[in-house]
Amino acid sequence: xxxxxxxxxxxxxxxxxxxxxxxxxxxxxxxxxxxxxxxxxxxxxxxxxxxxxxxxxxxxxxxxxxxxxxxxxxxxxxxxxxxxxxxxxxxxxxxxxxxxxxxxxxxxxxxxxxxxxxxxxxxxxxxxxxxxxxxxxxxxxxxxxxxxxxxxxxxxxxxxxxxxxxxxxxxxxxxxxxxxxxxxxxxxxxxxxxxxxxxxxxxxxxxxxxxxxxxxxxxxxxxxxxxxxxxxxxxxxxxxxxxxxxxxxxxxxxxxxxxxxxxxxxxxxxxxxxxxxxxxxxxxxxxxxxxxxxxxxxxxxxxxxxxxxxxxxxxxxxxxxxxxxxxxxxxxxxxxxxxxxxxxxxxxxxxxxxxxxxxxxxxxxxxxxxxxxxxxxxxxxxxxxxxxxxxxxxxxxxxxxxxxxxxxxxxxxxxxxxxxxxxxxxxxxxxxxxxxxxxxxxxxxxxxxxxxxxxxxxxxxxxxxxxxxxxxxxxxxxxxxxxxxxxxxxxxxxxxxxxxxxxxxxxxxxxxxxxxxxxxxxxxxxxxxxxxxxxxxxxxxxx
Numbered sequence: 001x002x003x004x005x006x007x008x009x010x011x012x013x014x015x016x017x018x019x020x021x022x023x024x025x026x027x028x029x030x031x032x033x034x035x036x037x038x039x040x041x042x043x044x045x046x047x048x049x050x051x052x053x054x055x056x057x058x059x060x061x062x063x064x065x066x067x068x069x070x071x072x073x074x075x076x077x078x079x080x081x082x083x084x085x086x087x088x089x090x091x092x093x094x095x096x097x098x099x100x101x102x103x104x105x106x107x108x109x110x111x112x113x114x115x116x117x118x119x120x121x122x123x124x125x126x127x128x129x130x131x132x133x134x135x136x137x138x139x140x141x142x143x144x145x146x147x148x149x150x151x152x153x154x155x156x157x158x159x160x161x162x163x164x165x166x167x168x169x170x171x172x173x174x175x176x177x178x179x180x181x182x183x184x185x186x187x188x189x190x191x192x193x194x195x196x197x198x199x200x201x202x203x204x205x206x207x208x209x210x211x212x213x214x215x216x217x218x219x220x221x222x223x224x225x226x227x228x229x230x231x232x233x234x235x236x237x238x239x240x241x242x243x244x245x246x247x248x249x250x251x252x253x254x255x256x257x258x259x260x261x262x263x264x265x266x267x268x269x270x271x272x273x274x275x276x277x278x279x280x281x282x283x284x285x286x287x288x289x290x291x292x293x294x295x296x297x298x299x300x301x302x303x304x305x306x307x308x309x310x311x312x313x314x315x316x317x318x319x320x321x322x323x324x325x326x327x328x329x330x331x332x333x334x335x336x337x338x339x340x341x342x343x344x345x346x347x348x349x350x351x352x353x354x355x356x357x358x359x360x361x362x363x364x365x366x367x368x369x370x371x372x373x374x375x376x377x378x379x380x381x382x383x384x385x386x387x388x389x390x391x392x393x394x395x396x397x398x399x400x401x402x403x404x405x406x407x408x409x410x411x412x413x414x415x416x417x418x419x420x421x422x423x424x425x426x427x428x429x430x431x432x433x434x435x436x437x438x439x440x441x442x443x444x445x446x447x448x449x450x451x452x453x454x455x456x457x458x459x460x461x462x463x464x465x466x467x468x469x470x471x472x473x474x475x476x477x478x479x480x481x482x483x484x485x486x487x488x489x490x491x492x493x494x495x496x497x498x499x500x501x502x503x504x505x506x507x508x509x510x511x512x513x514x515x516x517x518x519x520x521x522x523x524x525x526x527x528x529x530x531x532x533x534x535x536x537x538x539x540x541x542x543x
Contacts, residue, residue, distance in 0.1 A: 217241015
């Protein structure tokens with residue numbers, strides 16, 4: 001309870017700051033009949049009873065699909081079984097199985113709904129949040145939607161989905177459909193649940209924006225590319241997530257290795273062998289399947305639920321053409337360059353040659369080691385190279401800006417940003433290495449927790465972002481009253497979110513800061529191995 005009250009203190013401070021800027025927007029009256037606001041709500045599977053905390057009603061741990069256990073393990077999600085009486089919805093459901101959590105519970109397909117507690121005369125737009133974590137960790141219960149809901153007059157939904165080997169295994173004979181994409185199908189099931197039920201919570205089923213960060217952002221791109229989401233999505237936000245996917249051959253190869261690790265690869269019936277294993281044993285055997293930032297599970301393309309690769313879908317206009325807000329952080333992947341802290345100048349050149357071949361000298365000329373700190377020089381240099389070149393699945397940098405440009409050809413309401421802030425609690429780790437505006441640094445500004453620490457400028461940036469995101473959900477454009485105007489990508493502008501006041505820059509300025517003339521003149525692959533393995537391969541002595 002004490003932790004909850006501390007968080008509410010942060011939320012109230014942010015909400016007051018943001019609301020004071022745009023109080024006129026929230027105070028606008030709407031004509032029409034009042035929307036019911038009972039804490040007892042009837043869903044299509046049964047009745048739930050939520051709770052009111054501060055100025056927000058919440059309904060936590062609501063089932064949106066059947067528990068994927070026993071015969072439903074490695075099957076597409078099925079409808080949640082009906083229940084009798086009133087089900088308490090006061091606590092989030094269990095997180096899906098993952099290595100970082102001690103309790104392993106496959107009964108995890110739950111979502112959480114947050115709405116303003118005040119009376120309403122209209123159904124409210126909906127933000128459906130998909131958590132990140134490399135498709136291997138995380139939970140919707142980690143995100144309290146109260147601040148976004150209260151400040152912006154929205155309904156916020158956070159969801160779970162199956163992770164790791166439970167969500168993305170692809171073996172022949174595993175199921176008649178969905179193999180390799182069970183976690184993605186869980187997300188679709190949550191969207192369909194919202195389409196059937198969110199009106200009962202005061203939300204508008206015709207105004208649903210999906211959003212996610214990291215793997216959640218990858219998921220948003222995949223969902224926009226899936227025929228299963230047609231008519232279910234009205235807007236999309238991709239935060240520090242690209243559009244990567246595996247081919248069927250790639251996901252099956254990864255899954256075959258997992259079956260070997262689990263002791264079932266040589267079994268007469270590997271699938272039956274795996275199904276017989278307890279969930280904890282499946283999780284224990286899946287370290288190799290989880291992999292790292294560049295070697296973990298991804299959605300599988302080339303199947304009915306994802307016919308073409310999401311990146312191809314965006315590039316060719318074969319996606320759900322809804323308003324899109326997309327962006328990343330300035331030092332997106334610098335933190336992952338730390339295995340190169342002890343690298344020599346020669347090893348720096350070799351790492352460039354690994355990716356860029358005969359253009360490595362051109363890259364070294366644009367990113368000379370003399371431009372970076374004397375301590376851990378190669379790690380800082382590679383962090384900049386990897387970020388600006390977007391070699392982590394197209395994440396951040398110049399390919400990310402290109403992705404936004406490609407989407408804007410088909411959807412004029414496409415908006416690009418770069419986050420130049422820092423983690424609220426600071427970004428310098430015990431080694432002294434500064435990860436800067438790192439991957440997911442912006443998450444704490446939209447979803448503050450009890451440990452978030454803000455100075456005046458960070459508080460202002462958080463308030464700005466909460467309002468920008470809310471405006472986008474409400475109207476398909478991030479035009480928040482009293483804040484810097486945010487033109488679309490077609491206007492050749494991009495937003496730079498930063499403490500002390502956010503503002504837009506021209507596309508040319510945005511590109512120049514990341515050497516996009518260089519990167520756009522080259523053809524090169526994404527990095528195909530995790531940084532620690534590459535450092536070992538090049539003989540870097542770790543610090």
